[in-house]
Amino acid sequence: MKLIRVLMLLYPASFRNDYEEQLSEIFVINHRAASGWTSQASLYIEAIMDTVSNAIRVHWDILFQDVHYTLRTLRRTPGFTLTALAVAAIGIGATTAAFTVTDHVLLRPLPFLDSDRLVKLWEDQSPQGYEAMEPSPALYRDWKRFGTGFAGMVAYFTTAVNLVGAGEPERLEGAVVTADLLPLLGVRPAVGRIFASSDDTSGAPPTVILSESLWKRRFAGESGALGQTVNLDGNPYTIIGVLPANLTFPSPLTQFWIPARFGPADYQDRSDNYLNVIAKLRPGQSIEQARAEMRTVSAQLEHAYPKENLHVKSSVKAMRDDLSQKTRQLLIAVMAAALCVLLIACANLANLLLARALARRKELAVRTALGVGRERLVRQLLTESLILALAGGALGVLLAFAVLPLLSQLVPNGLPISKVPEIDLRVLTFAALVAIATGLAFGVLPSLRACGNLHFSGLREGSRGGVGGRKEHLRSALVMAEVAGSVVLLVSVGLLIRALWRVEAVNPGFRATGVLTLKTSLPQPKYNSSTRRAQFYNNVLDQVRTLPGVTGAAYSSFLPLAFGGGIWHVTVEGAPPDPVKARDTGLRVVTPGFFDTMGIALRQGRDLSELDHAETAPVAVVTESFIKKYWPGQNGLEHYFEIAGVKRRVVGIVADVKVRGLERTSEPQVYVSYRQMPDAALTFYAPKNLIVRSSAGASLVPAVRRIIAKTDPEQPVTEVRTMNEIVEADSASRAIQVRVLGAFAAIAILLAGIGLHGLLSFTVSTRAQEFGVRIALGAQRSNILGMVFRQGSVLAGVGLAVGVVLAYASGRTMSALLVGLDPADLPTFVFVVSLCLAMTLAGCLLPAIKAVRLDPTQVMRGE
Amino acid sequence: MLPLPEATLHILLAVADDDRHGYAIIQDVAARTNGELKLSAGTLYRSIARMMEQGLIVETRTRPAPEDADERRRYYRITPFGRTVARAEVERLAHLLKLARASGFVPGRA
Numbered sequence: 027m028k029l030i031r032v033l034m035l036l037y038p039a040s041f042r043n044d045y046e047e048q049l050s051e052i053f054v055i056n057h058r059a060a061s062g063w064t065s066q067a068s069l070y071i072e073a074i075m076d077t078v079s080n081a082i083r084v085h086w087d088i089l090f091q092d093v094h095y096t097l098r099t100l101r102r103t104p105g106f107t108l109t110a111l112a113v114a115a116i117g118i119g120a121t122t123a124a125f126t127v128t129d130h131v132l133l134r135p136l137p138f139l140d141s142d143r144l145v146k147l148w149e150d151q152s153p154q155g156y157e158a159m160e161p162s163p164a165l166y167r168d169w170k171r172f173g174t175g176f177a178g179m180v181a182y183f184t185t186a187v188n189l190v191g192a193g194e195p196e197r198l199e200g201a202v203v204t205a206d207l208l209p210l211l212g213v214r215p216a217v218g219r220i221f222a223s224s225d226d227t228s229g230a231p232p233t234v235i236l237s238e239s240l241w242k243r244r245f246a247g248e249s250g251a252l253g254q255t256v257n258l259d260g261n262p263y264t265i266i267g268v269l270p271a272n273l274t275f276p277s278p279l280t281q282f283w284i285p286a287r288f289g290p291a292d293y294q295d296r297s298d299n300y301l302n303v304i305a306k307l308r309p310g311q312s313i314e315q316a317r318a319e320m321r322t323v324s325a326q327l328e329h330a331y332p333k334e335n336l337h338v339k340s341s342v343k344a345m346r347d348d349l350s351q352k353t354r355q356l357l358i359a360v361m362a363a364a365l366c367v368l369l370i371a372c373a374n375l376a377n378l379l380l381a382r383a384l385a386r387r388k389e390l391a392v393r394t395a396l397g398v399g400r401e402r403l404v405r406q407l408l409t410e411s412l413i414l415a416l417a418g419g420a421l422g423v424l425l426a427f428a429v430l431p432l433l434s435q436l437v438p439n440g441l442p443i444s445k446v447p448e449i450d451l452r453v454l455t456f457a458a459l460v461a462i463a464t465g466l467a468f469g470v471l472p473s474l475r476a477c478g479n480l481h482f483s484g485l486r487e488g489s490r491g492g493v494g495g496r497k498e499h500l501r502s503a504l505v506m507a508e509v510a511g512s513v514v515l516l517v518s519v520g521l522l523i524r525a526l527w528r529v530e531a532v533n534p535g536f537r538a539t540g541v542l543t544l545k546t547s548l549p550q551p552k553y554n555s556s557t558r559r560a561q562f563y564n565n566v567l568d569q570v571r572t573l574p575g576v577t578g579a580a581y582s583s584f585l586p587l588a589f590g591g592g593i594w595h596v597t598v599e600g601a602p603p604d605p606v607k608a609r610d611t612g613l614r615v616v617t618p619g620f621f622d623t624m625g626i627a628l629r630q631g632r633d634l635s636e637l638d639h640a641e642t643a644p645v646a647v648v649t650e651s652f653i654k655k656y657w658p659g660q661n662g663l664e665h666y667f668e669i670a671g672v673k674r675r676v677v678g679i680v681a682d683v684k685v686r687g688l689e690r691t692s693e694p695q696v697y698v699s700y701r702q703m704p705d706a707a708l709t710f711y712a713p714k715n716l717i718v719r720s721s722a723g724a725s726l727v728p729a730v731r732r733i734i735a736k737t738d739p740e741q742p743v744t745e746v747r748t749m750n751e752i753v754e755a756d757s758a759s760r761a762i763q764v765r766v767l768g769a770f771a772a773i774a775i776l777l778a779g780i781g782l783h784g785l786l787s788f789t790v791s792t793r794a795q796e797f798g799v800r801i802a803l804g805a806q807r808s809n810i811l812g813m814v815f816r817q818g819s820v821l822a823g824v825g826l827a828v829g830v831v832l833a834y835a836s837g838r839t840m841s842a843l844l845v846g847l848d849p850a851d852l853p854t855f856v857f858v859v860s861l862c863l864a865m866t867l868a869g870c871l872l873p874a875i876k877a878v879r880l881d882p883t884q885v886m887r888g889e
Numbered sequence: 890m891l892p893l894p895e896a897t898l899h900i901l902l903a904v905a906d907d908d909r910h911g912y913a914i915i916q917d918v919a920a921r922t923n924g925e926l927k928l929s930a931g932t933l934y935r936s937i938a939r940m941m942e943q944g945l946i947v948e949t950r951t952r953p954a955p956e957d958a959d960e961r962r963r964y965y966r967i968t969p970f971g972r973t974v975a976r977a978e979v980e981r982l983a984h985l986l987k988l989a990r991a992s993g994f995v996p997g998r999a
Binding site for chain 1: 963
């Protein structure tokens with residue numbers, strides 16, 4: 027009998043209540059008839075099968091009825107239905123959209139073989155403030171030799187070349203990879219083959235693998251492309267394969283892969299840091315074990331090369347976590363805000379349903395009187411809220427699709443993931459779970475409340491079921507929670523907007539307005555000699571300077587904010603060599619006039635000039651922080667120092683420039699003249715960014731392009747941008763985040779206002795009779811008005827107080843995003859509090875007007 | 890509503906003449922079909938629940954068998970609507986049988 031009682035639990039409660047006794051009785055009769063243990067056993071088996079199959083069908087029948095009933099009742103109240111759907115869609119849509127991006131960037135496994143075992147190895151020079159530096163080829167070689175505890179270790183670096191041939195010359199981004207890299211990531215070619223170990227031995231014929239998009243664009247996707255040669259930076263490469271379209275390594279911009287070939291020369295300079303190293307853990311090897319392994323390796327290396335590898339440590343990071351703290355925090359903030367919106371939406375929906383359930387008490391009481399059990403009603407109301415949530419969720423997913431283009435701007439560049447996240451089965455499953463959780467969250471309380479103490483009181487004519495008392499307490503609490511949630515969101519957005527303003531107000535060290543930039547990367551070996559390059563620069567610059575409106579033009583290695591550049595050792599005459607302290611200087615090669623064109627202030631001395639050339643003594647212009655570091659308190663001019671193997675004299679001092687981003691302190695810079703660059707050395711630093719200051723703006727572009735095409739028809743032009751765009755891009759992720767959170771906060775305060783309005787309207791209409799009597803008895807209308815506003819103020823006030831405390835706490839957790847702004851920033855809080863008061867006023871207004879306009883005679887006649 | 894599930898039609902036939910309680914319906918159906926169809930308890934009450942919802946049968950408070958001392962037993966009675974539906978279903982089946990005969994499908998022969 028115990029078994030039967032357990033089996034009965036499979037049936038819906040309503041069915042069980044009706045038929046449990048009868049079902050058990052039949053089982054008892056059959057049990058009595060069954061003799062012998064075999065027939066008894068088969069009776070039990072039959073009972074189990076019978077119950078399971080029938081319970082499923084009974085559930086299904088009830089679901090079917092409830093869905094039908096729900097759709098009918100929802101159609102009868104379109105206003106309620108549309109409001110509920112919209113609120114659910116906003117809550118679930120916001121959450122789904124935020125999850126799509128957060129999951130894409132932070133959670134989802136990378137699209138590679140055994141991606142959970144992939145780690146990145148970095149050179150750790152913490153004493154200098156660089157915890158994750160790219161190692162040099164020499165260090166990579168040593169790591170690989172000593173670090174035998176890994177399942178594999180590979181390296182790559184990114185590159186860019188000019189593709190010349192049929193059609194426009196084109197600038198392509200690519201990656202130089204060791205031959206074992208693609209197999210380690212589990213990459214298979216779409217066409218042809220990937221690299222074999224024969225490809226990365228020096229002297230082997232140069233080979234290249236194309237991305238599918240490049241293959242389709244330049245070779246029409248024909249397999250005949252295999253074996254053909256392409257001209258990259260003037261060198262012929264044989265195409266051996268094409269990688270599938272979904273491969274995004276090392277970033278979605280990568281269009282080709284060539285094998286890395288390290289010769290003896292590459293292993294010479296241990297400060298030539300440019301490699302990315304990926305290792306694969308052995309199965310079962312933890313990241314901590316990998317760190318221990320690398321500590322041993324570093325110790326061995328320090329022992330083997332006491333001079334070069336002094337203080338050189340390593341750090342190990344999961345490849346999945348290879349992104350900046352700021353990116354992570356931005357996304358977590360967006361996700362948290364979305365959840366906040368969802369909670370507010372739930373509170374709002376619960377309130378809507380509570381009001382509706384109270385209005386429907388008569389209907390529910392009738393059904394109870396007709397013998398429908400309480401469980402059955404609760405279940406039916408829950409089905410109703412789940413249907414609303416699921417339909418709202420479906421709309422929410424559409425909403426998420428719509429806002430995805432905006433949100434995907436939060437996906438950082440340079441990660442091995444696609445730029446635009448996909449809404450796939452994983453996201454849809456998440457959305458469905460959120461919808462179900464939402465449906466339960468906003469449905470359970472109202473349906474339990476609605477079905478409590480029904481009996482026949484609900485049938486009484488004119489009954490005002492549930493006015494006052496506990497039910498209104500619950501609704502008040504929900505409204506307060508909505509207000510509190512929206513205050514948290516508003517304050518967070520306010521703080522982030524202030525932080526954004528701060529970042530935007532940072533002086534980058536140059537005047538961005540009026541500067542147009544574009545990139546012409548001169549290929550090697552065509553432009554190996556600095557004379558050849560000088561011809562190109564002067565040709566272009568001379569002609570550009572004659573264009574109308576142009577007040578200055580120059581070339582530079584890199585653009586500030588757009589590219590950081592390498593870090594160099596500096597040796598200062600007379601000072602003892604300190605390898606730790608000295609490695610902290612950026613190097614940029616520029617043409618004379620660069621500082622004027624960029625609007626970088628010259629503090630002392632002179633600009634570089636055409637008179638500084640290969641035949642004269644090497645000179646340099648340095649930044650103020652460079653002087654502060656090496657000759658503190660002294661006049662920095664005329665000092666000597668050595669960088670990149672050349673001893674130079676300081677002839678000018680310029681203002682510091684935020685080369686690495688507005689939000690961080692950048693290293694000192696050394697600027698040297700393009701004429702004082704040795705042939706075939708430092709080619710990476712050869713000037714490639716053309717900078718034009720003019721009053722003409724972007725209208726100059728066609729003319730500049732013509733000048734470049736005339737100078738070298740094979741030279742592609744890329745990255746045409748204004749300096750203002752580059753500055754904006756530096757804080758773009760912040761700006762996007764603020765827009766997203768701002769939208770969330772606006773929705774939140776709107777929902778809170780609607781919630782307040784709804785509750786007050788409800789109170790006014792349920793107390794209409796009371797108000798009517800009061801007015802008839804001579805109460806002033808201002809008293810009535812005061813009562814409505816008092817209730818509204820209490821609701822908003824409590825919500826505001828709780829919200830302010832929570833907002834301060836949440837502000838503290840995201841202090842990393844606030845660039846030094848106090849989380850208790852007064853202007854933000856004052857603004858939010860006044861906004862909240864305005865919302866309260868707006869929410870009270872209509873109910874108050876309604877209360878004041880009550881006509882006592884009419885109200886009392888209505889009863 | 891047509892075609893009726895097989896169990897539904899059998900239950901309607903079982904209560905067509907007399908009000909019966911659940912176990913009696915099972916026995917009646919078994920006897921009528923020479924033991925070929927033994928309704929399980931789950932199928933019986935699932936069908937009864939739905940048939941009551943559809944208005945094919947009702948529970949009756951009068952106790953047709955006074956010797957039945959068990960107070961808990963519930964008796965079911967066919968409604969006029971239930972009769973109409975049962976008749977329509979039988980007509981449907983008869984028509985189907987006629988069509989099958991005309992096409993040469995005669996019961997007992999292949």
